[in-house]
Amino acid sequence: MGTxxxxxxxxxxxxxxxxxxxxxxxxxxxxxxxxxxWDEVEAARGNQAATESTIARIDALPSALxxxxxxxxxxxxxxxxxxxxxx
Numbered sequence: 001m002g003t004x005x006x007x008x009x010x011x012x013x014x015x016x017x018x019x020x021x022x023x024x025x026x027x028x029x030x031x032x033x034x035x036x037x038w039d040e041v042e043a044a045r046g047n048q049a050a051t052e053s054t055i056a057r058i059d060a061l062p063s064a065l066x067x068x069x070x071x072x073x074x075x076x077x078x079x080x081x082x083x084x085x086x087x
Contacts, residue, residue: 036044080086
């Protein structure tokens with residue numbers, strides 16, 4: 001085997017070693033700018049809870065308004081009846 005064969009063998013061995021080390025070493029992921037931070041995730045969870053609470057309050061409004069309207073309607077009929085003598 002000549003000098004050329006030794007160089008090729010050394011180069012091939014070095015390449016195999018670098019490849020093996022690259023495959024076997026754990027990869028470290030670089031943080032990505034487009035992913036939210038944990039603080040942003042927690043804030044979004046809080047916003048979701050606040051949003052759901054607001055939706056629940058808004059959903060309850062028609063029932064409360066209907067109850068108020070019925071009470072005020074009854075009071076108006078009663079006041080009219082007392083004022084006019086019609087029962």
